Each structure stands twice: as C-alpha cells, then as structure tokens.
Amino acid sequence: MLGIFYFTTGFVVVGHRGDPINAPEETFQSDDIAFSQGANYVELDLHRSADGVLVISHDRDLQRITGQSVIVSSQPFAQLQTLHQANGEPMHSLDELFAHYQNNPNARFLLETKKTAAGNPKDMEALIAQSVQKYHMQDRVMVHSFSLESLKEMQKLLPDVPRIFIVGSLKRINFDALQYVTAINISSELVTPDLVNQLHALGKKVFVWDEMTEKQQSWNYIVNLPIDGVVTNYPAIGASYQKMKDDARLDAINEDGALISTKPVVTFTNPYRPDLTRKKLTPFKQVHVSQKIDIDNQAFYQIGENRFVSADAVNLNNTLPTASVFLNQTVRLKGSVPMHVAYASPLYPERTTGMILPNTNYQIQAVRAMSGALWFKLKPGWVQSSGLLVRFKSMANDSHFALNRYLTLPADQRISTVDLNASLPALKYFHHPIAPETKAADNLGQDILAHAKVMFAPLIMSANATNKLEG
Numbered sequence: 001m002l003g004i005f006y007f008t009t010g011f012v013v014v015g016h017r018g019d020p021i022n023a024p025e026e027t028f029q030s031d032d033i034a035f036s037q038g039a040n041y042v043e044l045d046l047h048r049s050a051d052g053v054l055v056i057s058h059d060r061d062l063q064r065i066t067g068q069s070v071i072v073s074s075q076p077f078a079q080l081q082t083l084h085q086a087n088g089e090p091m092h093s094l095d096e097l098f099a100h101y102q103n104n105p106n107a108r109f110l111l112e113t114k115k116t117a118a119g120n121p122k123d124m125e126a127l128i129a130q131s132v133q134k135y136h137m138q139d140r141v142m143v144h145s146f147s148l149e150s151l152k153e154m155q156k157l158l159p160d161v162p163r164i165f166i167v168g169s170l171k172r173i174n175f176d177a178l179q180y181v182t183a184i185n186i187s188s189e190l191v192t193p194d195l196v197n198q199l200h201a202l203g204k205k206v207f208v209w210d211e212m213t214e215k216q217q218s219w220n221y222i223v224n225l226p227i228d229g230v231v232t233n234y235p236a237i238g239a240s241y242q243k244m245k246d247d248a249r250l251d252a253i254n255e256d257g258a259l260i261s262t263k264p265v266v267t268f269t270n271p272y273r274p275d276l277t278r279k280k281l282t283p284f285k286q287v288h289v290s291q292k293i294d295i296d297n298q299a300f301y302q303i304g305e306n307r308f309v310s311a312d313a314v315n316l317n318n319t320l321p322t323a324s325v326f327l328n329q330t331v332r333l334k335g336s337v338p339m340h341v342a343y344a345s346p347l348y349p350e351r352t353t354g355m356i357l358p359n360t361n362y363q364i365q366a367v368r369a370m371s372g373a374l375w376f377k378l379k380p381g382w383v384q385s386s387g388l389l390v391r392f393k394s395m396a397n398d399s400h401f402a403l404n405r406y407l408t409l410p411a412d413q414r415i416s417t418v419d420l421n422a423s424l425p426a427l428k429y430f431h432h433p434i435a436p437e438t439k440a441a442d443n444l445g446q447d448i449l450a451h452a453k454v455m456f457a458p459l460i461m462s463a464n465a466t467n468k469l470e471g
Contacts, residue, residue, distance in 0.1 A: 010245045012229035013238035014110050014207070015039035016214075017058060021233055024065065024085040026056050028092070028100060035107060038239025041142065043110040043231050046094060046128070048121040053077035054094040054131065060114070062091070073121070094128070098135035108140045110164070110231070113154075115147040125153040132158060144185050144207075152180045164207060170195075178204060185209050185231065188218060193305070196226050207231060220269050220276055221306050244272040248295035257301070257316040259283045259309070260323040261366035261377070268308045271300035281309050284324075289316065297348040312345050312368055313377060319369035326367050331376060331388040333358050340388070342381030346370075354380030361391075 018030025019037060031042045045058040055072050063069040066083040080091045092100075094111075101107035113124050132141055143154050144164035151163045164183040167173055170190055178184075183205035186195070196206045205228040210218065216234045223241045232238045248271070259265060264280035271293045281287070281303070291302040292311060299311040315323040333340055333356055340356035343349040346368045356362065356378065366377035374385040 011227050011242060012040045012207075013038060013235055013242050014041040014043050014229055014231040015235040016043050016209070016231045016233050017045070018042050019233075019235055024087050024089070026058065026065075026092075027085055027087055027089040028097075029087050029089065031101075031107070034235045035104075037236035038242070039235035041108045041110045043112065043144075044097070045112045045114050046124065047072040047114050048124055048127065049077040049080055050074055051076040052123070052127065054124070054127050055080055056092045056094060056097060058114075066091070094131045095134070098131060098137055102135055102137075105140070108142075109137075110142045110144055112166075113143065113145040113147060113150040115145065115150050119147065119149055125150060125157055128154070129157040132161070144183075148177055148180060155180055162205075164205075166209065173199075178202060183207055183228065188214075188222065191225060191227070193225060200226070205229070220273065223272060224270050224302075224306055241272060244295065248272075248293050251292045251294075253289045253292050253301070253316075255289050255316045255318075256286055257289050257314050258286050258320060259313055259366075260315050260320070260327055260368070261313045262328055262363075263365065265309060265313065267303070268300070269306050271295060271298075271302075271308045278307055287314075289314070297350055298345065299347045310345075311347060312382070313366035315367070315369055322374065323367040323369040326364050326374070326376065326385075326390060329364050330361050330391045331364060331378065331385075332361050332391070334387055334389055337387045340383055342378065342383050344381060346373075346375035346377075346382045346384075349382070349384075352381070356380055356383055356388075364390075 015031070015034030015037075017025035018027065019033040019039075020030060022033050023030035026044050031044075034042050044056050046054045047057055047060055049055050049072055053076075055077060057065065057072060059065065060072050061069055062072065062080075062083055065085055068083050070080065070083065072080060077091075077093060082090070084090050097109070111128060113128070115121075115124065128143065132138055138158065138161060142162040142164060143151070143158075144166050145151055146166045146168075148165060151165060154161065154163050162182045163180065164185045165172070165177055165181040166185040168187050168190075173184060181204070184199055185207040186209070188208050188210045191206070191208050199206050206226075207229040208222060208225070208227055209231040210233070214233045216237055219232075219234065219237050219241055222230060223245060230238055259281050261283045264282050267278045267281050268274060269276035269278055272295065287301075287303040287309075289301045289303060293300045293302070293308070300308045301311045301314050302308050303314075338358060341352050342354045342356055344351040344353050347370075362378040362380075364376045364378065368375045368377075368382075375382050376385055376388065
C-alpha cells in the first residue's frame with residue numbers, strides 16, 4: 001500500500017502547517033484551504049498534554065497562537081481546549097483531527113514529533129501508533145522528526161508508515177541514520193542536485209523544507225531539482241508546478257552541443273515559466289546538455305544549474321557538422337513546390353507561423369539537424385529542407401568553407417536540395433580538407449564551432465548589441 005499513496009506524482013506537495021499564509025496555522029480551516037489548493041499532505045506538529053493527549057501545535061508555549069502563555073505539557077487537554085486561535089477554533093488533538101477527516105480519503109498528514117533534547121515525551125510514538133490504528137490512518141500518514149530516536153521507535157511500532165528524517169546540517173546524514181528512515185527532509189539552503197541523486201542511489205526519497213520566512217520565488221529553482229516532495233507555505237504554487245512537471249516528459253542527456261543561429265536566444269530559469277528569463281545564449285558557444293524537457297508542444301534543454309534554453313536550434317555534437325554548413329545561406333522553394341507552410345518549432349511542427357512563397361529568396365537564420373530531417377529557420381518560421389533549394393553564397397560570407405564542408409559530409413548527411421548552379425561562384429574556392437568521418441565527433445564539432453565563431457563574429461556582435469538581456 002505504501003507505493004500507492006506515498007509518491008503518486010513527480011513530487012508530493014505538503015502544506016506546511018496547512019496553509020499558514022491564508023489561515024491560522026494548524027487549524028482545520030488552514031488544513032482545508034491547503035487541501036483545496038492541491039496539497040497532497042498537510043504537515044502538523046505534536047506535543048503531549050499533561051494527561052497524555054497528543055495536541056496539535058508547533059510551539060510548546062501557546063502564547064504566539066492563542067495569546068495565552070500556557071505550556072502544553074503542563075496542562076490537561078480539557079484546559080488547553082478552552083484556548084482559541086484567531087479564527088475561533090480551539091486547540092485540537094490528534095484524535096479529533098483523525099475523526100474530523102476520517103471520511104475524506106484525500107486528506108493525508110505528515111506528523112512531526114516534537115521531542116526535547118532528553119527525548120521526552122517518551123511515550124509520544126506509542127500514542128501516535130495508538131491513534132493511527134484507532135482511526136485506520138496507516139495509509140494516510142507519514143512521520144518526520146529531527147529526532148532519529150523517535151523515528152527508530154516509529155519503525156518498530158508502525159513499520160509500514162514512511163519515516164522522514166529532518167536535517168538542517170549535512171553532518172546528520174550518515175549510513176547509521178539512513179537504515180532507520182525511508183526519506184530525508186533537507187533544508188532548501190543545503191539541497192543540491194548531486195545530493196538528491198546520491199540519496200536516490202541509496203534508495204531514499206528526498207523532501208525539501210524551508211522556514212516560515214520561505215519566499216515563493218524559491219519555487220522557481222526548487223522545481224528543477226529531482227526531489228520527491230516539498231514542505232511549503234505555498235501549496236497552491238507547489239500544486240501548479242507539480243501539475244506542470246507531471247505533464248512534462250524528462251529525458252536525461254549527457255552531450256555537448258551549440259546554438260546554430262545567427263542571433264542569440266533567451267534562456268530561462270526553468271522550463272515551466274517562460275517569463276523567468278536569464279542571460280541569452282550566444283551562437284556557437286559550446287554548452288553541456290544534461291536533460292531534455294518536453295512540455296506543451298515545446299522542447300527545452302538544460303544547459304546549466306537553473307538554466308534552460310529552447311531546443312529548437314541547439315544541435316548536439318554529432319549533428320554540428322551538418323547544421324553549421326547551412327547557416328546564413330540562401331534558400332528558395334523548388335520549382336515544383338507552389339508554397340510551403342512554416343512552423344513555430346521543428347520539434348513540434350504543429351502551430352503554423354506563415355508561408356514560404358515561390359520566387360522568393362530567404363536567409364537561413366537557424367538550423368536544426370536531427371535524425372532523418374534537416375530544418376531551417378526562415379523569416380516566416382521553421383521549414384523542412386526537403387521542399388527547398390539551398391544556394392551557397394559568395395566568398396564574402398565565407399561560403400567556400402560552407403560548400404567545402406557540404407561536399408565532404410558523409411553521403412547520408414548531404415541533402416539533395418542544393419542549387420549547385422547558383423553556388424558555382426563558391427566552387428572556385430573549393431579544396432578537400434580531412435573528411436569529417438576521419439575525425440572524432442567531439443574534435444570535429446570543436447573545429448566547426450571555432451571556425452563559425454570567426455566567420456559570424458560581426459553578425460553575433462551586432463545581434464548581442466541590439467538584443468542584450470541581463471540574466
């Protein structure tokens with residue numbers, strides 16, 4: 001049953017004390033709002049009253065939330081229940097919480113055991129187990145704690161309930177601790193992609209938590225991590241990112257590549273918010289691609305920590321020889337083609353952006369080479385090369401290098417739609433370099449990028465001057 005409820009999505013959204021931004025924390029009102037906004041779980045804290053009742057409160061002293069300076073452990077629950085929060089709700093017990101939500105199967109809870117340095121109260125875990133079993137909540141709760149001893153005890157009493165170790169220091173994560181827990185809850189200030197991957201390799205899930213001072217902007221970065229859950233004050237934002245990430249397809253990639261374009265392109269903080277832009281990516285600058293994300297008929301490459309770029313014109317190393325040949329050359333429709341539709345993307349050729357007209361020359365602004373297809377970005381949009389004739393320009397644009405590269409490409413990479421008659425002026429500069437297939441792909445890609453940077457330097461400098469965007 002654990003696998004059914006524990007992680008049903010890319011990551012779990014846990015409302016920190018319910019929704020403390022919109023209602024008094026850890027009240028039924030706060031819990032209800034969090035669930036209505038998409039939280040999968042609500043996180044609540046537990047203290048023990050003087051008569052052995054588990055009371056829901058983050059603070060042992062109720063001054064902050066009720067206006068009365070009362071220590072939970074010093075009073076019986078009947079006395080504590082006479083105190084009210086700002087919305088009029090009394091203090092609740094764990095039993096009351098479970099009774100209130102028993103018939104709502106979508107209400108799930110992450111319970112935190114609040115223990116003293118001496119490990120008191122000693123019977124807290126037994127009281128939790130008793131309440132969970134009484135209301136049959138085994139499949140609807142998780143337990144987390146800063147106390148490893150508390151989680152060890154929970155492992156004995158409720159072995160099938162997930163146990164999450166809260167850490168505010170990396171020193172607390174060790175093999176001794178990991179044997180007693182199913183997940184680690186790490187401070188957002190400490191979590192890194194490498195740490196998450198290491199814990200995953202050890203079979204442990206990873207949650208991220210923040211303080212009550214959490215800023216909603218931190219979600220713009222957290223969503224890029226391969227985490228399993230987030231304890232957040234902003235369940236609505238978490239749920240919206242959760243849905244976007246669930247709808248996306250993520251594929252790992254470990255290759256270098258470069259933007260084959262006459263202009264820089266904008267990069268993004270994450271692929272889910274196109275309004276969060278960063279510094280532009282310069283053409284021919286080699287980048288390392290670690291991941292491909294497909295969402296809403298768009299594809300993005302991850303090219304750094306919290307940096308993503310549209311994959312439309314980014315060619316991986318094995319396609320750089322083909323793609324770079326055609327950039328900035330001229331094309332026109334084949335004589336037999338009356339018109340040609342242009343698209344917004346070569347990877348998702350669905351939304352049209354214009355038409356390629358007959359008897360009209362167009363400059364190739366960007367190129368995307370992929371298995372079995374070659375696409376050109378023209379002024380009206382992206383067009384597959386099969387309906388076009390390419391004309392290599394004069395030496396003024398260094399087309400002798402481009403034509404030279406074209407003629408020495410392997411046969412399966414050479415498109416058959418080159419207008420050689422129109423390209424004859426460039427042929428006089430032709431010489432036969434080392435054939436690309438005799439060089440390692442990485443070295444060849446670096447050679448081409450180095451030459452292309454020189455060849456298009458004036459064009460790139462001009463584009464950077466007019467399109468500069470600070471990251």
